[in-house]
Amino acid sequence: MLQVRSLTRRFGDKTAVDDVTFDVPSGKMTGFVGANGAGKTTTMRMIMGVLTPSAGEVLMDDVPLTAKMRSRFGYMPEERGLYPKQPILDQLVYLGQLHGMSQNDARSSARDMLERFALADRTKDKLESLSLGNQQRVQIIASLMHRPTALILDEPFSGLDPVAVDSMVELLRDYTAQGVPVLFSSHQLDLVDRLCDNLVVLQQGRMIASGTGEDLRARAATRHRIIVHPDAGWIREETGVRVIDVAGPDAVVEFEDDAAGQRLLAAALSRGTVEQFSPIRPSLSEIYREVTA
Structure with missing residues (x-):
C-alpha cells in the first residue's frame, strides 16, 4: 500500500498542497480528481521525490520512501519528458536501463508494449514524427515497461483515441491484478468512475472527499x-x-x-x-x- 501522510507544499506564501492524507491500496486503482490548480500534480511530484514536501511524508507499507524504492515506480508526468529527435525504440531501451533493466530485457519489453499500442512499425521513427496521441502512447510505455512496483500517472488518458484508451485500461488492469497500487489523475470523470476502486478529490490544495465510489454516493x-x-x-x-x-x-x-x-x-x-x-x-x-x- 502506498501511504500519503499529511503532505504539505508551500511556495513562498502560497500553500499549494495542505495536509493531504490518503492511501493507494495494492491492486487497486485510485482516481485523483480536482480542478486545474487543485494540487494534484504537486502531490504526485512529492510522491515521486521531484518536489520536497514542506511537511508530511510518503510511505510504502509503513516504510518511508527512498530514492531506490522510487526508482521502481512508474511515473508519467503531465508534460511529456521524452526526446523528440531520438528514435522511439532507442530511447525506450535507454529509459528502461535507467530503471535497472538489462539492454535485452528493456528492448524486449519495449517491443512488446509498442506492439500492444499498435506502434510496432514505428520503432525507428523519431518521436517528433508521431501524432500527439501516439507520443502519449510512447510516454505511457516509458512509465510501464520496467514492471513497476507502483504507478503514478498524471493525466495518462489525455489525447488518446478510444482504441488506445481501451489498451491502456487493459494494461492497468493487468498491473492491478498483480497487486500494483495505481494512482492516476484525470479530468475525464466518467472514465474515472468506470475504472477506479477509490477516489480522492482535491480542492484548492485540500482533500475534501475520499473513498470508494459507493462511499461517496452514500454521502x-x-x-x-x-x-x-x-x-x-x-x-x-x-x-x-x-x-x-x-x-x-x-x-x-x-x-x-x-x-x-x-x-x-x-x-x-x-x-x-x-x-x-x-x-x-x-x-x-x-x-x-x-x-x-
Whole structure:
C-alpha cells in the first residue's frame, strides 16, 4: 500500500498542497480528481521525490520512501519528458536501463508494449514524427515497461483515441491484478468512475472527499425519480419534498426523511398510475460538483 501522510507544499506564501492524507491500496486503482490548480500534480511530484514536501511524508507499507524504492515506480508526468529527435525504440531501451533493466530485457519489453499500442512499425521513427496521441502512447510505455512496483500517472488518458484508451485500461488492469497500487489523475470523470476502486478529490490544495465510489454516493443527497400519470405538477405542493425538476409526468425529488417519501408515494397512488418510483444513482460528475460547490 502506498501511504500519503499529511503532505504539505508551500511556495513562498502560497500553500499549494495542505495536509493531504490518503492511501493507494495494492491492486487497486485510485482516481485523483480536482480542478486545474487543485494540487494534484504537486502531490504526485512529492510522491515521486521531484518536489520536497514542506511537511508530511510518503510511505510504502509503513516504510518511508527512498530514492531506490522510487526508482521502481512508474511515473508519467503531465508534460511529456521524452526526446523528440531520438528514435522511439532507442530511447525506450535507454529509459528502461535507467530503471535497472538489462539492454535485452528493456528492448524486449519495449517491443512488446509498442506492439500492444499498435506502434510496432514505428520503432525507428523519431518521436517528433508521431501524432500527439501516439507520443502519449510512447510516454505511457516509458512509465510501464520496467514492471513497476507502483504507478503514478498524471493525466495518462489525455489525447488518446478510444482504441488506445481501451489498451491502456487493459494494461492497468493487468498491473492491478498483480497487486500494483495505481494512482492516476484525470479530468475525464466518467472514465474515472468506470475504472477506479477509490477516489480522492482535491480542492484548492485540500482533500475534501475520499473513498470508494459507493462511499461517496452514500454521502450524497439521495434523489428519486417518480413518473405518474397524467401529470406530476402537484408534487410541488407536498410537504417534506424538495422538487429538483418536473417535466409533465416525470419528477426528480429529494425527501427530508423516509416518511416524506412514503407519503408522496401514497399520494401518487391515490391520484392514479405510478409508472416509476426509484432512487437515482448519482454519477461521479454530479458528486464532484456537489462536494466542490
